[in-house]
Amino acid sequence: MLDPVSRVRRFNRAVTSAVGALDTSFLGRGRPLGAARVLNAIGHGRSDVGEIRDYLGLDSGLMSRLLRGLENEGLIETAAHGDDARRRVVRLTRTGRREFSTYEAISNRQAEGFLAGHAQREALLAAMDMIASALGRDSIGLSEMDPRSKEARYCLGAYYDELARRFKQGFDVTLSRDPDARDMVRPRGAFIVAMSDGLPIGCVGLKGSGGDLAEIKRLWVAPDARGLRLGRRLMEAAESAARELGVKVLRLDTNSALPEAGQLYRRSGWTEIPRFNDDPYPDLFFEKRL
Amino acid sequence: MLDPVSRVRRFNRAVTSAVGALDTSFLGRGRPLGAARVLNAIGHGRSDVGEIRDYLGLDSGLMSRLLRGLENEGLIETAAHGDDARRRVVRLTRTGRREFSTYEAISNRQAEGFLAGHAQREALLAAMDMIASALGRDSIGLSEMDPRSKEARYCLGAYYDELARRFKQGFDVTLSRDPDARDMVRPRGAFIVAMSDGLPIGCVGLKGSGGDLAEIKRLWVAPDARGLRLGRRLMEAAESAARELGVKVLRLDTNSALPEAGQLYRRSGWTEIPRFNDDPYPDLFFEKRL
DNA sequence: AATGATATCTGACTAAAGTCAGATATATGC
DNA sequence: GCATATATCTGACTTTAGTCAGATATCATT
Incomplete structure (x- = not known):
């Protein structure tokens, strides 16, 4: 019925609106998206400032300001890297870990909600695995x-x-x-x-x-x-x-x-x-x- | 290995970065994303201003300004709706159609590029159909x-x-x-x-x-x-x-x-x-x- | 014709994101 | 030790997105 390109584009549309919904659910914590993303990257174990910057595609000035903001909120601590004092490493404070875990809870609830309504759970998960692997090839x-x-x-x-x-x-x-x-x-x-x-x-x-x-x-x-x-x-x-x-x-x-x-x-x-x-x-x- | 929730979240991550890449490819035309989205909605046959606003979830002020911008670029024309002169209908000019078709070409190329590298084409498309249907349930x-x-x-x-x-x-x-x-x-x-x-x-x-x-x-x-x-x-x-x-x-x-x-x-x-x-x-x- | 509802537009504003040119401290190669 | 490169930070800026309170024109109802 639809040609392959239209099918890919239909998928893109569906996914774009879903991703938008996911983003807005992150705004509920009163923190702009950029700051939330940095916090989550740190929570998921990224500690090198430069690495996070590359991962999120941020300008160094913007990155620095976002870190300063999280630091002022008491969520993170920064220190010089052991091997190279120009680089900085970041880690969560106790408060930061708590805040991160509520973001995790939001994400998990969202994922559970998606799965809950679907009868063909395993088939759906297999399809998601396949696409994630293909996109992340x-x-x-x-x-x-x-x-x-x-x-x-x-x-x-x-x-x-x-x-x-x-x-x-x-x-x-x-x-x-x-x-x-x-x-x-x-x-x-x-x-x-x-x-x-x-x-x-x-x-x-x-x-x-x-x-x-x-x-x-x-x-x-x-x-x-x-x-x-x-x-x-x-x-x-x-x-x-x-x-x-x-x-x-x-x-x-x-x-x-x-x-x-x-x-x-x-x-x-x-x-x-x-x-x-x-x-x-x-x-x-x-x-x-x- | 991974539990279902982690699998959904892995999918979300893969897709979020892919959507980001898709968005940035739309910026190559020197027009902010919002304006490009409106232009594409019109190109895809939406003509009623209010309908486009709902579809894209825009504020009426912002919508109006984006339309004015596209009008000044000579890409669209607006007119009063035949049945109700409060409503406005929008359509592409000749220049607008040309511009829209280059956006279409970008999207198509992107979709083709994604498919090109994959041996399991039909399985991948089936997985995409499944997810698009589930997301758009x-x-x-x-x-x-x-x-x-x-x-x-x-x-x-x-x-x-x-x-x-x-x-x-x-x-x-x-x-x-x-x-x-x-x-x-x-x-x-x-x-x-x-x-x-x-x-x-x-x-x-x-x-x-x-x-x-x-x-x-x-x-x-x-x-x-x-x-x-x-x-x-x-x-x-x-x-x-x-x-x-x-x-x-x-x-x-x-x-x-x-x-x-x-x-x-x-x-x-x-x-x-x-x-x-x-x-x-x-x-x-x-x-x-x- | 008057009243209230509706669709769009305009102006004035804020927040967030992104850019860019230095400044500072540190590392590396000679 | 010195020149050069690198990582991060700061300040000053622009663009984009989004909000909100009216203004304006039109419609529907009485």
Whole structure:
């Protein structure tokens, strides 16, 4: 009915008016929007004045005045940065934390109110995740984490669930060769998680042995974040970590029930090789020389 | 990983910065945002000053000044309304139309740019439709339309496609008793389409015979708009149209492969009755006395 | 024709946001 | 140690948005 561009524009209109409503709800605390935004940025853990300025896109003069205002209200304290006394760091006072938490309560209530009226809650949330990831594509960051961290475990859980759904015979992680976490931490290996604004949306493991040979494991991208070329980015990050660790040959196993994975490997310089382990799940094996 | 409220808030953050970027791209024409918004409202066919003021939520003084500014730029012309000379109507001049079309081009380019980089185009658009409908839930309007109109045909096509997917034996509209369009237009019947900001997202037909008996046909709600109680609203609108036309008894047929439909009927006062036609597809029959 | 309601406009104002040119203190490279 | 760059701050300014109290013209009702 509507062409794609009109659909995007319809979305923009809907969202613009919703954002406007969200903004006005912040005005209820008797503080202009600019000051409220700065306070919230600080509350969410940003402490570097310059960083906040960049994040909010403010002029340095304006930023300075807003900080002075919040300081006079007794909500924040500033101090020189330890490494560089030209820079300033900001933190909330006790009063500031209280005020911040009422802003948080406003935001939470707003979000709950939105969800409350909708029957298709999970579908709606999935759609929101997808759009947030797509809009924030440029800000998806890859970070090395411990495979036992909360974020990594979330990704691995989602990965196992997906294998269970997609393999005809199901998937039981205890039957597979579950790598030792220490093999996926420096100096032997690495584990990389893709984060988009606080949400883990992909991961990959590099399982090393200390020698020339290492294995890629647990490559996963959240369904809502597919199509953003994140798989490729994760693989590149894993390969570059492997190079740093002196690895010469990378291997991986996969299953033909995951065709998009096989395609990614073939397109990025991997070559199929004969089976190199007796894990019951994989039926495709690849190698890449670095 | 994230709780529902955090997911909604993550979406809000992503969207807020995207909307900001969209706004700043409108400033490239050397005109403040307020004036640009008014110009665009006029370009999109709004002509009544009061209507534009309500739509944009502007004070009458501010509105007046913005109009004066656009007039001085030679972009618009105002005149008294034909029926009521207190009201004013606005329209674009030739220059104004040109300027408006460059704003349109900016919006279109922005939307195309967003879509261009994404592999999962259709899924992303579906997610956007869903969210736009959910956000604009309060502004979903039901309007009676000709069942041969573009909007109605779009809904019917989507409805047939869905039946084909959901019926084990498929669905071929030519085998079913396709109602004559004239039976779904006043004075015999009615056809109602739910529109959300230009997009048809649901429909229902009331097929009358001129007598006391009429039939409900073609109840459909777009998958992305389910959970908004739109089915119920459509049924209520159809029933009230039936009452207006003097109908005493309503009937409908449906299929047990569409359980959500059966549930809706049972919950809103319909009672199951024996088969009353020989259409090959339905296996459930309902009646409601008005 | 008089009365009150309505739509828009004008003038006078305030608040918020944003800009810009220095001033000040500190860091970095030579 | 000196020149240069950087981070923040201050003061003086402009623009945009928004508010409010009338003024003006028109409409609807009696």
